[in-house]
Amino acid sequence: MNGTTARKAVEPEKEERTLIPIEKTKKCQGCGRTLPLTEFSRHWRSKDGYMEECKECRRRRTSAATSSNPLEKFTARQLMLELKTRGYKGTLEYVEVHHINLSTI
Numbered sequence: 563m564n565g566t567t568a569r570k571a572v573e574p575e576k577e578e579r580t581l582i583p584i585e586k587t588k589k590c591q592g593c594g595r596t597l598p599l600t601e602f603s604r605h606w607r608s609k610d611g612y613m614e615e616c617k618e619c620r621r622r623r624t625s626a627a628t629s630s631n632p633l634e635k636f637t638a639r640q641l642m643l644e645l646k647t648r649g650y651k652g653t654l655e656y657v658e659v660h661h662i663n664l665s666t667i
């Protein structure tokens with residue numbers, strides 16, 4: 563028996579360390595930009611602990627909410643009467659939103 567065991571050349575395990583980006587990013591659901599997490603406010607209820615929208619979007623949205631349409635505080639009837647007193651003639655079309663709780667019917 564000629565016992566020459568062929569040694570298999572064992573390749574040294576390559577240790578490839580992929581560099582982990584220090585700054586993690588997140589895609590903003592508001593503007594669609596991928597921004598560093600520092601641009602997102604923390605939010606305990608979300609999965610990753612950050613808001614879905616970046617700080618900029620949030621600021622824009624909250625400022626838009628406070629300076630919303632001034633006509634919104636009037637009812638459709640009030641607006642119609644206002645237009646009538648101002649001499650507006652024509653047809654007005656509006657959509658009313660009804661909130662009906664089906665469990666009470």
Ligand SMILES: [Zn+2]
Pocket residue numbers: 590591592593594595615616617618619620
């Ligand atoms: Zn954004």
